[in-house]
Amino acid sequence: MVSLWGSKKDDQGRAENGEHAREENDHQSPARDYGRRSQEPEPDERTRLLPRDGNGYLSPDDPAVSPYNLWTVRALRGLSIFFLAITFVWWVLLLVSIFVSPPLMHSRGSGFFDFSYTSLTVGYIVIGLLFFSVPSRPMIIWGIVLSVLLFIDMIIIVSAPRIRVEEGWVGIASVIWATLISIYNILQNRYVAWGKKEEEERLTGREETRRTLVEWIAVLVETVIMAIIAIIVLLMTATLILRARDASLAPPGKKYYVDGDKYQVHVACVGNITAQADKQTPTILVEGGEGPVEDSLQPWIDQLYQHGTIDRYCYWDRPGFAWSDNAPSPHSAGMATDALSEALALAGEEGPWILVSAGVGGIYSRIFSSRHLRDVQGLFLIDSLHEDFLARVGKPGRGFLLWLRGIISPLGLDRLAGAIFKGRTREDRVFGQSAYQGGRFIKAKLQENLVAESMTASEIASARHIQTRDTPLVVISSGVEVRKSEKWAKGQEDLGQITDNLVAWDVIKHAPHEVWKTSDGRKIMEARLGDLLRAVDDEV
Template sequence: MVSLWRSNDRGGTGDNGAAQSRDQAHDEEEYHGGHQPDERSRLLPRGEGGYLSPDDPAVSPYNLFGIRALRFFSVVFLCISFVWWVILLVSIFVSPPMMHSRGSGFFDFSYTTLAVGNIMVALVFFSVPSTPMTIWGATMTLFLAVNAIIILAVPRLRVEEGWVGVASAVWATLIAAYLLFQTRCVGWGKREEEQRLTGREETRRSLREWLAVLLETVIMTITVLIPILLMSTLILRARDASLAAPGSKYYVDNRKYEVHLNCIGEIRKNSSSSDQPPTVLLEGGEMPVEHSFQGWVHDAYRNGTIDRYCYWDRPGMAWSDNAPSPHSAGMSADALSEALALAEEDGPWVVVSAGVGGIYSRIFASRHSHDVKGIMLIDALHEDLLSDLGNPGHGFLLWIRGILSPLGLDRLAGAIFRGRTREDRVFGKRAYQGGKYIKGRLQENLVADTMTKSEISSARNIQTPSMRLVVVSSDIETRKSERWADKQKDLTKITNNLLAWDVAKGAPHEVWQTLKGRTLLEKRLKELVKKS
């Protein structure tokens, strides 16, 4: 080679070195047709018709500036997506300003997780583009676009997801489309470099490349199922959104979210507030009140035992939105107070609650001592057992369930194979599978042993001693746990005006599930309302 000979013949430093560089550049320019070498020509070997071996590492799409730019932008998009992913992860536990989602917040997290995962897969297999990756990339882009369209087209979904959910779904779609474009460009660049540097397009693949193609195909096959499941769950949610809520919904907490409230029965006309019989106010337990004990209370209303009753859904339950995190029992009591005021419902009240709802109703009663005339606790949770409700292990399981809830595996199976209805999913026995419900229970878990425990402790101290009290306990639960039995007994002491404490024989935690339990509850409710 001419330049190599000149390199060997010349030596020294200073002017001689500079002269050597100029001569070498001149030789390169002559070899490349009078032009300085660029990325399209500098790797070609000297000599007419010279080509590189197909296995030479220099035969790479990375030789092209455009391909390197695509990789750079992928890394930038990965960093942006990861920062957004962290923000959404934190927002599940503490809602940043202006980022509260009235839905569960798990869908936007799913879309962002999918975007991060897609970029990472694309970067790992960047230099090994394949037909399966192109096909699956196009399929994923299509389904993600359909996801975004469904969210934007259904008003209820658009409200629940908010701008955060819409932005996350659109971002995931754009990332999928960009990665599809990137795969096509890298494939083109790979063919171009093979043609230029080896004289032909390489059709062989090394064992390493075949393994990479196999692995990326398996990963993409699994990954592309995610937007399909997300789309199916969105369709179910759109179907459920068509179920009208009885009563009305009211914006609370500075219009951050809505809660559902419904009252059954007419207020007696020509009577002052003090002459009105008390309205029964229901607080649900572990499940929405519509599924739990509204049934026996409504029977009591129909047979004339009570004149009127109201019930509401705590944030995350049935038709109510999720509240910003963190959210305690005291905050729920304030939300109920605000909703009742907006509905112009001012009591007097007899509060009836079950399970964990006993915590909420006791806080509400302590803050409305002049309006609440009596309280009925049905196998209610004691404040000393809030540590069980706030168990970290239980919270972690709720978080895992929430992360998986957008896939809707259990809800889809129930709808397809078992004929589950909208009522089942919104407020019925399958309501626990929904993301909103899981988010509400997770919020409950996170502050149970801190904020909520402090609020119920204060409520017990300021509770009006003369308030009438009825406690009904489960025979099965009290026999199962001596600790539970002791705490049920202690609940009878939260006021000095205990009307009755009954242990319903043969009744489970949901006492109204047995005929004897329902009969006992209706009897005690009648007595409590009459004496109040």
């Protein structure tokens, strides 16, 4: 009995001890749980969005499923914003340089190509940022096409000597930067696509292959925009190839550095200087009108030389025309005549001169005459622009249209169409009937517009006061223009009074503004030039 009772007592004690132990265990379990949790790793970039039990996934439509979860993707976006900022600053500088050339940023070309490349770069970065979180295969494909085209442009600009000189370091830097940004955008697109895939697999358990309607619209929009950009760059590439082709056309005469070696102007002289010096006859100095002189007065003057009417003549291209480089902005008529004076001195041409000019070229000739009073022995003005019409040249609306034409000129729409469908030659594009389509020509006309009512107007007013009154003068006027505008007729009459030695003033009845294009105009012009030469001989 004792042993049985003792056995029951022992069993009861063990049960009480076990229950007490369980109570202690239950009391101590939160501490152990805390210890286990404290030993677990802290949530990081790859685990903080996962459910805490580690067994579930987020919905694919959850906003938390985003490549922006990766700090590297966020850093890449910040880098793109930085690139956009510095590119925009460069874009502003190039925009300003079209109107006023900053120090060390003058381009001997038009400056429109480097502005276009920078504009494309700004647009490309903005597109990359707008569609940053929606990477797509079409974006990568078009990006590769764009990079290849820009790389070809870079090779053409660097390897073609004439284009390399015209674009300068500014143009080269702009196209290189555009090429690098295009490559960077491809890498950015691929990395964001990888980050998106990684986050989807981590947070949803699989890569999301569906796209929402908004995403499909975004892909469509970015594809269309990238295709348009690629077409633009393709046109620019074709225009560069055409420019390289035109650069192979050698100029007659020579080119001379002027204005502290900032740019070159083209001067050509025809005739034997020794024979002309023996006869003691003046050299005809020809100034073109609204376009290059080679497409206007030079052919007519050359015919007179071939017929023996004149012994020698010289002509030049104003900055931006034909073979001459563009000058820094602003650039007035007086600055252009100073460049001509410097180029003639470098060429060893000392005159004396008879100045033959047409249209707006009359403004340049009159300023040149006032600055070379001893060397200029006669003035021959062919339907010359009167200074009262400088307001027309300097109209703001005209300047805006010239600027707009310059901005789109790198596309070469008119030049490419002319070369492909109309068979336009290098001569047509350099100095002929298509010369007005070139960026350098447009830049020169824009420069002319910007200062017509300010600097040029002041220079021509001074020239009129300085001009010697006994200089022989011939004025030839277009009958068409005189009948069309009473103001033009009064201006032509007033031009006959810039000196007191008017040899002749002829209004050729049916002749247009370009008087030499009619047979009557050429006959009268030749006769009057002969009269002027005789008047000069009498003066001497």
